[in-house]
Amino acid sequence: MLDDKITSETFWEGVWENNPVFVMLLGMCPVLAVTNSTINALAMGLATLFVLLSSSLLVSLIRNWIPKQTRIAIYIIIIATFVTVVDYVIQAISLDLYNALGAFIQLIVANCMILGRAEAYASKVPPVKSLVNALGMGVGFTIALLCLGSVREILGSGTLLGFDLFGEHYQQWVVMILPPGGFFVLGGWLLLFEWLRQRKEQEES
Amino acid sequence: MARKPPRIELHTAPHAVAAQNVVVIMRNVVYALLPLLGYAVWLFGLSAFMLILVVLLSTLGTERFFNWMGKQGSTLDDWSAVITALLLALTLPPGFPLWMGVIAGITSIALGKALFGGLGFNLLNPALVGRAFVQAAFPVAITTWTPPFIVTRFTEFIPSTFTLPLMQPIDISQWLATSGIDAFTGATPLALQKFQSIATPVESLFMGSTAGSVGETSAILILLCGSYLAVRKMMNWRIPLYIFFGVVATSALLQLIDDTNPDPLFMLLSGGVMLGAVFMATDMVGSPITPRGIMIYGVLIGFLTVIIRIYGGLSEGVMYAILLGNAATPLIEMVTQPRIFGARKAPAKGGTDD
């Protein structure tokens, strides 16, 4: 079912066709929790991208070597290792960023998208293909986080990446920074993408 | 256009009374709300009128937009969107910026009704969904009150009414000072009670000459309008009664425990209990229909209202109490299914969640 040929689809699958957030609805916990500002969303997206890339590569490299029975445990160890590395690195880069992202860095371990990719894809294809696919997935995830983060920051704080957009009298929509705002904005984006998809299908048929 | 087919209505006996359909009931609810709207404009002037108008337009516009998106005919003529708009406007503060009123109107229909599939499918009261959204989004604007009977209320607007879209409401403290309002603290009777322990006389609460949302202030008028609907059997009067009972019983109990808590009569007459109990909790879609269910629903709302008021961070709790009551309705109906006549045991629970 999965051949070893790398096509453009290998990459674009994760960005559009099977976008982890907007299509597969995976990894909802960080998607909703840390997208209250663009910079948090970007940091989270990049951290996840890094973990996804490294774990996919490693899993793919050792895919013929690990016994079937212990594979899940080994995937988890590999993912957890990279997450811990990211955790330390972010702490070293910026404490403020680390405090803003809170426990969600550690929770990348539990992001089902990463384990799902390792189990369903990386363990079945050669390293380069797995890497390309992981890159697409990670980019798709980061774009989705940015979609949410930018809308929530613009409405909730009147800023984008910290730049003031509307002047000092802007009325902030407090709800957008709070957890309900995450659900509202996610729902809005899902609606938009589903609508686009349906229109495309109608045009094709 | 094809000619309309003749209307044939089929009913089981008795045939003595004409069936009341949804449209007739909805239209009568609007009639019952008209005195409240008139009184609100009398109390708060042009700004209240403008707010009601803008909320009405945005709500109807949103309803029409979703009709268009869903490729269905207009549902404006069933009056339900009008009721949503009027109720929503009545729960907002008089000087609420109009652009926020538009947001509230759009959310109430979009989030509260259209997403669930339109009239009859909405789990929650749409007007309250709209209000809950703006409460969460603009917590300061929605708790900025102006006093009633400002002398110039028919000649000028409250400045914050015409705030530019997306901008913070214009500060009205200066304007209040020049309008001859002395010592107005900008607090509703509930907030005065909760944060400063200042009691408001019962007569003012009855007549509505206090600060508050556009249409929640006069208890007596709301009761009169509600009675009209109750007499015409267009509203289940048991729901408000059970809510009143829940409020009085809970606050009496809490006052017994700690006598610094406000007394039951104050709890009953202040804030949005009257408006909420009579016009919102009785929403036919969101309330249960079984007799025991109605009892549980009403008392639950009354209980939650008092608990939120006394122990919550906000001074008012009716809105969240009713929303929670709405949300609990399917569950309440499930556990209070009446026994089928002649059956030995109650039918298996669950499965009938229509």
Next chain:
Amino acid sequence: MTETTVEKPSSLRMIISLTLVSILSGIAVVSVYLYTKPIIDENKRRAIEAAVLKVIPDAAGYQPFLLEDNTLKPATDSKTKGLLFYAGYDQHKQLVGLAAPANAQGYADKVYIIYGYRFDCECITGVKVIKHAETPGLGDKVITDQSFVANFDALDAKVNVEGSALQNRIITVKHGAKTNPWEIDAISGATITSRAIGKALDIGAGQLLPQVLKFRDQLEAQ
């Protein structure tokens, strides 16, 4: 279904694979930890330094101390119980004030602050919020609202004559109702967070200051 003869790997192979992966993972984590630890510690130290120097305006340097069982000792990295505070010194190595961490329950979670105290005016000279989980746009006004921050330009924190407690407990009052120098004027709309900061100061300073004053000579000699 076609795989009727799945070869069951020996337990030994499973154990070896798991052990190997775990060891490699351990090595990777430890080496990253060793590499980043000095940077992280430096970051934390700089964050504390920035906070301490901000809340004691005239300070140029500081020394961490621990108060434990009525004795004063320099704070070291090792974990010891006791009250931690930072004594601030100006350019001429003269003791000007101190800074100490405090916390209290806010709306969502505990609010962690560092406050500064000056010996000459016997008042609190600044508060910096280190960590909080308050509602954005409401609770976090305690950081951004200038009129609230101005509460801590000189918040009275005199210790009573007996040296056992604060002369006047620090209290948070409703917005616009501040009449005494030891009161904090709350932000309307963020009363709970304002109160949390007041409470943190009241408890933190009330506990620390009476004790510290006994060691003032010792601190000045440092």
